Amino acid sequence: MKRELLKFLLFAVLILAAPLAFKGGYLMNVLVFVGINTMLAVALNLLLGYAGQISLGHAGFFGIGAYLSGILTATYGWNPWLAMPLAALAVGILAGLIGFPILKLKGHYLAMATLGLGIIIYIVFNETVDLTGGPSGFSGIPNLSVGSFVFNNDIRNYYLAWTFALAVVLFSVNLAGSRVGRALRAVHDSEVAARVMGVNARVLKVQVFALSAVISSLAGSLYAHTMTFVSPASFGFNFSVELLTMVVIGGLGSVYGSFLGAALLTLLPELLRGAQDYDIIIYGGLLMIMVMFMPGGLVRGIPDLFRRAAGIRGGAGNA
Amino acid sequence: MQLEQILQYTFSGLSTGAIYALIGIGFSIIFNATGIINFAQGEFVMLGGMLTLFFLEALKLPLWAAIPCAVAVSALAGLLFERLAIRPLRRPTPINLVIVTIAGSILIRGLSMLLWGKDTHAIPPFSGDEPISVAGATILPQHLWILAITLLIIAANKFFFYHTISGKAMRACSYNRRAAGLVGIDVRRMVLFSFVISSVLGSLAGIIVAPLTMTAYDVGIMLGLKGFCAAIIGGMSSGLATVVGGLILGILESLGAGLVSSGYKDAIAFIILLLILFIRPQGLFGKAESERV
Numbered sequence: 001m002k003r004e005l006l007k008f009l010l011f012a013v014l015i016l017a018a019p020l021a022f023k024g025g026y027l028m029n030v031l032v033f034v035g036i037n038t039m040l041a042v043a044l045n046l047l048l049g050y051a052g053q054i055s056l057g058h059a060g061f062f063g064i065g066a067y068l069s070g071i072l073t074a075t076y077g078w079n080p081w082l083a084m085p086l087a088a089l090a091v092g093i094l095a096g097l098i099g100f101p102i103l104k105l106k107g108h109y110l111a112m113a114t115l116g117l118g119i120i121i122y123i124v125f126n127e128t129v130d131l132t133g134g135p136s137g138f139s140g141i142p143n144l145s146v147g148s149f150v151f152n153n154d155i156r157n158y159y160l161a162w163t164f165a166l167a168v169v170l171f172s173v174n175l176a177g178s179r180v181g182r183a184l185r186a187v188h189d190s191e192v193a194a195r196v197m198g199v200n201a202r203v204l205k206v207q208v209f210a211l212s213a214v215i216s217s218l219a220g221s222l223y224a225h226t227m228t229f230v231s232p233a234s235f236g237f238n239f240s241v242e243l244l245t246m247v248v249i250g251g252l253g254s255v256y257g258s259f260l261g262a263a264l265l266t267l268l269p270e271l272l273r274g275a276q277d278y279d280i281i282i283y284g285g286l287l288m289i290m291v292m293f294m295p296g297g298l299v300r301g302i303p304d305l306f307r308r309a310a311g312i313r314g315g316a317g318n319a
Numbered sequence: 320m321q322l323e324q325i326l327q328y329t330f331s332g333l334s335t336g337a338i339y340a341l342i343g344i345g346f347s348i349i350f351n352a353t354g355i356i357n358f359a360q361g362e363f364v365m366l367g368g369m370l371t372l373f374f375l376e377a378l379k380l381p382l383w384a385a386i387p388c389a390v391a392v393s394a395l396a397g398l399l400f401e402r403l404a405i406r407p408l409r410r411p412t413p414i415n416l417v418i419v420t421i422a423g424s425i426l427i428r429g430l431s432m433l434l435w436g437k438d439t440h441a442i443p444p445f446s447g448d449e450p451i452s453v454a455g456a457t458i459l460p461q462h463l464w465i466l467a468i469t470l471l472i473i474a475a476n477k478f479f480f481y482h483t484i485s486g487k488a489m490r491a492c493s494y495n496r497r498a499a500g501l502v503g504i505d506v507r508r509m510v511l512f513s514f515v516i517s518s519v520l521g522s523l524a525g526i527i528v529a530p531l532t533m534t535a536y537d538v539g540i541m542l543g544l545k546g547f548c549a550a551i552i553g554g555m556s557s558g559l560a561t562v563v564g565g566l567i568l569g570i571l572e573s574l575g576a577g578l579v580s581s582g583y584k585d586a587i588a589f590i591i592l593l594l595i596l597f598i599r600p601q602g603l604f605g606k607a608e609s610e611r612v
Contacts, residue, residue, distance in 0.1 A: 054414050056421075101597040107413030108356035112547060113596050116589035119544070123589075127582040237540065241421060248418055281433070284425030288404060291418045295410050 004173055011256065012166050019155055027270075028154035032226055034266045035161035036219050039168045041246040041258035043215035046172060048244075049253035050181060051208045052188030053103060054111045056240045057118030061213040063125060063235030064091050065220025067132055070141040070230055075131075080144050084221040088214045095213030099206035118240050125232040137231030144225045157226045164222060168215055172255045184208060185253075238280065245287045251297025260298055323455035328577040329570055330453070334462040334531070336569020337469035340562040341524035342546025344476065345517030347557040350550070351493035352513035355416050359400060359424035361543015362431075363518040366393045367525025368534030369431055372440050382445065390522050396427070397518025401511050424539070432536040444530040461530045468527050472520065473562060479516075480557065489513060521546075541585060545572075548592040554602020564603065 022028060040062060047053050068087035072078040078086075102113050125132050132138055143152045144160060151160045175181050186194035187201045195201050224230050242265060250261030269279050294301035342364055349357045370389035374380045380388065404423050408415060445464045450457040480486040491499040492509045500506045525534065525542070532538070545568060550556075552564030568588055576584035595603065 048414070052414070054417060102593075105596055105600065108350075108417060109596060109600065111358075111417045112356060112544075112551075113593055115544070116548075116592045120586050120589045120593075123583060123586045127580075241425065244418065244421070278429070278433075280425055281429030284422045284429055287418060288422035288426065291415050291422065292404070292407060292409065295415060 004177060007256075008170055008173055011169070011259075015162055015166060016159075019158055028158055030266060030270050032154060032157045032161045034263045035158065035165040036223050036226075037243075037246065037262035037266050038165045038259045039161075039219040039222075040216055040243050041250065041262040042165075042168050042172050042255055043212040043219070044243050045247045045250075045252065045255065045258045046175070046184075046215075047208055047212040048247055049251075049258075050176060050184040050188065051205055053205055053209065054107075054244075055114040055209070055212070056111055056237070056244065057114035057116075057121070058212070058216050058243055059235045059237070059239035060118040060121030061091050061095065061216040062220040062223070062239070063121060063230075063232070064094070065217030066224040066230045066235070067125065067138065067220075068217075069221035070138050070224040071131060073142050073225075074138070074140045080142060080221075080225055084218065084225075087221055088217040091217035092210045092214040096206060096210040099209040100202075103202070103205040103209055115237065115240070118237060122232060122236050125235060132232070135232060137229055139229040141224050141228045141230070143228065151226070161222055161226065164218060168218075169255055169259065176253075176255065180204070241287075242283060245283050249286060249290050249298060251299035251301075254297065254299045257297050257299035264298075324577065325574070326454060327456040328573045330456055330458050330462060332570035332573030333566060334465040334569070335528070335573065336549075336566035337465050337562075338524045338528045338542070338565070339545045339549040339568050340565025341469055341472060341520050342542060343549030343553060343561040343565050344473075344557050345520040345524075346547050346550040347553070347555045347561055348489075348517045348520070349513045350555050351557055352489055353405075353510050355405070355420065356547070357514075357517070358417060358420035358543070359427060360517065360521055360546060361539035361541070362424045362427040363393050363397060363521030363539075364525035364528075364542045364546070365431065365534065365536065365539035366396060366427065366518075367522030368442065368529035368538065369435055369440075369525075369536065370522070371526050371529065372442055372534065373435065375442065382443070386526055389526060390519055393522030394515050394519050397514045398511065400427075400518075401514035405510075405514070406507070424543075428536055428539060435536060437536060439533045439535040441533050442526075442529040445527075459531070461527075465527045465531075468523070469562075472523060473559075476520075477558065485509075485512065544592075545588045548588045548595075551592055551595050552603050554605035556602070556605075560602060560604045567603075 018031065019028065022031065040058065044055065044058050047055055065087045068090060069080065069083045072083035072086065073080050098117065102110065102117065105113050126135050128134075143150050145151060151157050183194065183199045183204055186197065186199055187204060191201050223234075246261035246265050247258055248261070249264060250259065251257030265283070268282065272279060272282070290297065290301075296304070342360060345363070346357065346360050349355055349360070367389055370392050371382075371385050374385035374388045375382065378385075400423055404419050405416070408419055444459065444461045446460045448459055448461070450459055451463075478486075480490055488499065488504045489509045489512060491502070491504055492506055496506050499509075524546075525538075528542075546565070549565035549568050550561050552567060553561030555561075568591060571591065572584055572587050575587045599605075
């Protein structure tokens with residue numbers, strides 16, 4: 001556990017110091033999104049990597065968080081700091097309620113059901129024009145602020161988003177190492193065996209589903225308040241797939257892997273600018289290559305490669 | 320007036336329902352042979368329409384020649400998909416299979432976009448677009464084509480699975496893969512067959528619907544998901560139950576769009592999908608099965 005704490009501290013210091021290296025500029029803005037996407041990827045990883053339950057609807061929870069925050073603050077004039085936890089609570093209740101029937105399903109069926117859920121949410125965003133502004137989006141969402149300090153530029157938003165993201169990372173690392181984390185992995189390996197050992201698999205799955213949805217909703221609220229504009233296109237099926245790609249590329253069941261996946265996939269489109277239409281093909285290709293050749297993700301695959309390379313060299317040396 | 324409208328919606332619902340049924344049967348065939356839900360199924364529907372268009376416009380083939388060419392290329396795509404993506408998978412857990420078929424669908428969609436662009440295209444109807452009036456409702460000749468071709472495909476499908484040796488072998492695989500292997504059936508080949516057959520069915524569905532609904536590189540997602548919904552209503556059967564499932568879905572959707580709200584039309588299928596999965600995961604007509612561990 002001490003080692004985990006050290007790892008986290010190192011990670012946190014790197015993150016907090018990063019803006020010194022990238023002083024200002026457009027990249028800061030992208031790094032804000034790396035923070036938000038890290039929250040989302042870690043949230044999905046808790047569900048997919050630890051508990052072994054897939055969700056293709058997480059963009060929907062992200063979207064509900066964003067829209068609820070946006071609507072409560074911009075239309076009804078709520079304080080953003082009040083709207084954010086309320087949105088998260090609402091999403092948590094929704095996920096908890098829908099979690100019971102949906103998590104009875106397994107594997108492919110669960111994938112399809114969550115996908116359907118995500119699409120229904122997406123359609124609602126598009127159709128409730130009076131509330132959400134429909135396909136053209138919803139604007140005028142206020143920035144978060146503390147007293148007279150307003151989070152209205154990239155560097156402030158960076159520290160805002162990463163404060164949340166680091167908290168989520170620390171929480172998840174702790175959760176993974178706890179009794180609950182072990183129970184989740186047991187459910188992953190064999191639900192029946194976990195049940196026999198006294199894990200209430202059904203409730204546990206719903207809890208982690210709701211937790212994952214709550215984190216996604218918080219990320220959504222942050223997204224809304226930093227962007228000040230949201231539109232349904234950000235919360236569709238493609239984004240759910242993008243999140244899945246982040247988790248798989250980074251490595252299932254690795255919190256820092258999710259950060260890696262989120263960072264890679266968020267920075268990639270910036271590096272490939274001009275090749276905008278190609279990004280979806282690149283996601284598809286990456287996803288396929290990772291699952292086929294590196295099913296453990298980068299965090300396990302890269303050390304493996306090094307080990308193998310070292311092993312080959314060592315073998316040649318002996319001969 | 321109201322009655323005529325309902326009749327009209329039912330007619331158009333039947334023809335879209337027939338399309339969903341064909342796609343759903345494609346899902347079921349692969350599922351029964353392998354236990355995989357092929358998320359890329361919808362992309363073969365898209366390929367059917369886009370390839371027909373390609374053969375019609377780029378190669379100037381007549382329609383009767385373009386269709387078999389498009390089906391053949393789609394079948395090849397299905398074959399390559401199985402060989403290059405599904406079979407080499409090192410850890411074929413359900414989650415990995417879901418991810419790999421999603422990745423495959425993204426790749427097929429993306430490549431089609433690069434090849435043919437983002438525009439929406441129409442394929443000319445098979446025999447004119449003079450509407451036919453039936454009991455106060457009008458139907459297009461293409462509707463009749465869709466229903467006729469669907470019936471034909473379903474009959475051919477039935478014949479294949481019950482009266483040919485390959486079809487029987489595939490059914491054996493769906494009952495018990497290991498036992499099928501023990502009596503000398505090449506299970507891997509049957510898996511390959513199942514991908515080829517369902518890509519053929521998918522592409523045919525895409526071809527016959529394209530004159531009505533237009534086609535574009537991204538039509539596969541929705542059509543595929545709705546086909547899956549039909550298969551779920553039918554309890555993943557590759558026969559009549561899925562056909563009925565498709566028709567029910569088509570009619571409900573068309574009535575819902577006409578009488579309630581067209582904006583929520585696409586949501587209807589997914590609400591039905593969730594309800595069926597929650598309440599009757601064995602399908603509307605199936606008996607509950609005990610679950611194997």
